[in-house]
Amino acid sequence: MDKLRMLGGTPLNGEVVIAGAKNAALPILCACLLTDQPVVLRNVPDLQDVRTMLKLLQEIGVTVNFPDPADPSHLVLSAAVIKSSEATYEMVKTMRASILVLGPLLSRMHNARVSLPGGCAIGARPVDQHIKGLKAMGASIHIKSGYIEAETNPTTDRLKGASILTDMITVTGTENLLMAATLASGTTILENAAREPEVGDLAELLVKMGAKISGIGSDRLVIEGIEKLHGAEHSVIPDRIEAGTFLCAVAAAGGEILVKHCRPETLDAVIAKLKEAGLQMEVGPDWIKASMQGRPKAVSFRTSEYPAFPTDMQAQLMAVNAVAGGSSTITETIFENRFMHVQELNRLGADIAIEGNTAIAQGVEKLSGAVVMATDLRASASLVIAGLAAQGETQVDRIYHLDRGYDRMEQKLTLLGAKIERIK
Ligand code: EPU
Numbered sequence: 486m487d488k489l490r491m492l493g494g495t496p497l498n499g500e501v502v503i504a505g506a507k508n509a510a511l512p513i514l515c516a517c518l519l520t521d522q523p524v525v526l527r528n529v530p531d532l533q534d535v536r537t538m539l540k541l542l543q544e545i546g547v548t549v550n551f552p553d554p555a556d557p558s559h560l561v562l563s564a565a566v567i568k569s570s571e572a573t574y575e576m577v578k579t580m581r582a583s584i585l586v587l588g589p590l591l592s593r594m595h596n597a598r599v600s601l602p603g604g605c606a607i608g609a610r611p612v613d614q615h616i617k618g619l620k621a622m623g624a625s626i627h628i629k630s631g632y633i634e635a636e637t638n639p640t641t642d643r644l645k646g647a648s649i650l651t652d653m654i655t656v657t658g659t660e661n662l663l664m665a666a667t668l669a670s671g672t673t674i675l676e677n678a679a680r681e682p683e684v685g686d687l688a689e690l691l692v693k694m695g696a697k698i699s700g701i702g703s704d705r706l707v708i709e710g711i712e713k714l715h716g717a718e719h720s721v722i723p724d725r726i727e728a729g730t731f732l733c734a735v736a737a738a739g740g741e742i743l744v745k746h747c748r749p750e751t752l753d754a755v756i757a758k759l760k761e762a763g764l765q766m767e768v769g770p771d772w773i774k775a776s777m778q779g780r781p782k783a784v785s786f787r788t789s790e791y792p793a794f795p796t797d798m799q800a801q802l803m804a805v806n807a808v809a810g811g812s813s814t815i816t817e818t819i820f821e822n823r824f825m826h827v828q829e830l831n832r833l834g835a836d837i838a839i840e841g842n843t844a845i846a847q848g849v850e851k852l853s854g855a856v857v858m859a860t861d862l863r864a865s866a867s868l869v870i871a872g873l874a875a876q877g878e879t880q881v882d883r884i885y886h887l888d889r890g891y892d893r894m895e896q897k898l899t900l901l902g903a904k905i906e907r908i909k
Contacts, residue, residue, distance in 0.1 A: 487884045489895055492904040493854055493875035496740030496777075499901045503728045503747045504530040504892035505558060505721035508797075509683035511582045512660040513690050513721060514538045517547060517562040518589035519667060520694055522716030524562050529721055531557045533889045537580045544576070545569050545586065567594055574600040574631060580889075581605060584612055585657055587633065588665035591624060592644055596636040601628060606861045608820035614651045618662040621647040622669055646671030646710055654679050654790045659706070660687055667696040669710035678706045681791040682751040686722045693717035723771075725751040726797045727891060730866045732756075732775050733801040734898070736764045737808055737874040741776035742901055749773055754794040755802075758784050762805060783811035783848050788819050800826045800867035807835035808874050809848035816843045826864035829857040833871050833879065854879040862890040869894065873903055880908075 505528035514535070517524040529535060539549050539560075546568035550561045570590045577583040577600035590597035602612060612633075616626050619635060622644040626635045637644055646669050651658055659679040664687075666673035678684070680702060688701040694717045697709040728747035735742045736759055749756065749768045756766060756773070762781040767774040783806050788796040796819040806813045807830050817823050824844055827837045832855050836847040854877035859865035865887035872879030881887075884907070887894060895905045 486882070487888075488908045489869060489881045489884050489887070490906050490908055491869070491872045491879050493738070493852070493873050493877065493879060495738070495902055495904055497735050497738050497742050497873070497898070497901040497903060498740045500743045500745055501731050501897050501901060502745045503723045504528070506530070506683055506686070506724040506726070507532060507534055507890045508656070508681070509686040510535055510721045511538055512585050512657070512664070512683070512687045513719065514542060514562065515585040515589050516664055516687060516690055516694070517542070518545065518564045518567070518586060519593055519664060520714040520716055521565045522563070524694070524716055525718040526560045526562065527558060527718070527720040528723070529558045529560050530724065530892045532892050533885070534580055534582065537576070538582065541572055541576045541583055541586065545571070545590070570594045570597045572599040576600070577602050581610065582657060584615060585661055587615060587635065588619065588661035591619060591635050591637065592665040592668040595642050599633045601631055601633055606825060607823040610820070612658070614653070614655050614658040615661045618649045618651065618658065619644070619665060621649050622665060622673065623647070641670070644669035646673040646708070648674040648676070650676040656681050656684060659684050663688060663691070663698070663706060663708065666708035666710055667691055667698070667714060668712070671710055673708045673710065675706040675708070676704070678704050679790065680704055682722060682725065682748070690717060690719040693719055722751070723747045726795065728752060728773070729755040729798045730801050730870070730891070731897075732759055732764065732773065733798070733805050734870045734873055735775050736762055736777050736781050737805045737870050739777045740902070741774070744773045744775065746771055747773060753792060755798055758786050758794060758802060762809065781805050781809040783809040783813035783846065785813045785815065787816035790819070796820060796823060797863055799823060800863040801870055803827075803837070803844060803846060804830060804867040804870040804874070806846040806848060807837065807871055808852060812845065812847045814843050814845050818842065825860040826867045829860070829864070829868055830871055832857050833875050835871070851876050853877055856880045856882065859883045859886045862886050866891065873898070873905070
């Protein structure tokens with residue numbers, strides 16, 4: 486298992502180019518299942534979760550081509566032939582986002598069999614709202630032997646438009662129902678829809694494929710179903726969480742960096758908090774220049790759905806608070822168990838206590854390097870940030886979590902002057 490070893494205490498300086506967004510790329514790859522024509526994608530990040538999704542799509546029958554061998558972010562997918570409507574337990578347990586094939590497969594093939602995801606390190610994460618929405622669209626769904634077995638009404642064959650109000654805001658739930666609704670008969674209204682930019686990016690691709698969607702970017706999506714979608718070309722939006730992670734890294738370790746190829750308007754809540762922490766920022770149309778002199782100031786925050794502060798940035802900003810002047814409270818409202826990094830940050834010398842869904846961090850002057858263990862993707866990023874700010878050597882074990890969602894993070898940090906290496 487790979488590990489990352491770093492020697493902390495060196496400020497970061499230079500430029501970093503942000504990759505395409507993981508959480509936009511995953512549903513977008515699944516959207517190719519909605520048409521028998523090729524879908525051309527650019528700016529797809531080169532990460533483990535993307536490779537897992539491509540493997541699942543290939544099992545379903547999708548052909549995947551990389552037209553430019555020098556550019557792994559440029560893909561052509563064709564779902565001309567679908568040979569199986571199934572996502573096995575093996576795939577879904579590797580990556581929960583595999584659930585995103587359910588909506589498109591059911592809508593296009595009229596049946597789907599997808600393993601029910603189990604719990605996960607950060608929370609129980611049920612998919613009841615995906616199922617409820619598809620049932621409202623006329624699907625008959627049964628859970629059998631751990632699988633969601635879904636089919637459309639055999640007399641009409643298509644899903645039918647429905648008005649769906651989900652009990653809570655769900656990102657992949659909105660995406661699954663949105664994709665399913667594009668090929669349904671009649672109009673679907675998704676109330677309480679997730680407004681995350683990744684949902685918007687998926688909707689933009691679907692519109693290019695011929696889908697009729699209004700309300701993109703709002704919490705009410707209206708989809709007028711049509712009989713067939715066609716091929717399209719699309720470039721995946723830049724990853725706001727990757728960009729935010731590098732901003733937190735410079736806030737904690739100091740220095741001056743230029744974050745290129747990002748969408749600053751998708752980072753408003755993160756930028757506001759980092760400004761409060763003392764990070765100096767100049768913001769351009771697709772770049773952010775950030776510099777940190779001295780120690781950050783502690784900032785309290787709570788996670789919530791977009792456009793509020795993202796849960797996917799909670800662990801990274803907590804690492805900044807760990808070395809900040811003052812104390813802060815961090816409240817996690819999306820996932821019930823997303824504080825696994827706290828004990829590991831404390832092993833590096835942080836002073837963080839947990840009370841229910843709130844962490845109370847008392848900033849310390851200096852962290853000291855140690856061997857720590859990554860427990861999930863964003864927890865890994867938080868430990869890397871803490872390691873870069875710590876004195877001495879830090880080793881982060883179980884780095885496969887980081888590889889799931891960050892495109893060559895240690896190479897990008899090396900370019901910024903960090904002393905970091907991967908140990909095979
Ligand atoms: N929920 C339910 N029932 C459902 C769906 C969701 O109870 O049917 C609950 C969840 O348990 C959670 C809350 O609703 O408490 C929100 O979950 P959501 O469905 O929005 O999460 P997700 O779609 O499974 C996506 C991202 C996550 C990100 C969350 C929240 C993808 C592939 N994953 O997950 O990304 O944290 O939205 O923004 O888009 C990550 O990248 O590290 C990551 C975990």
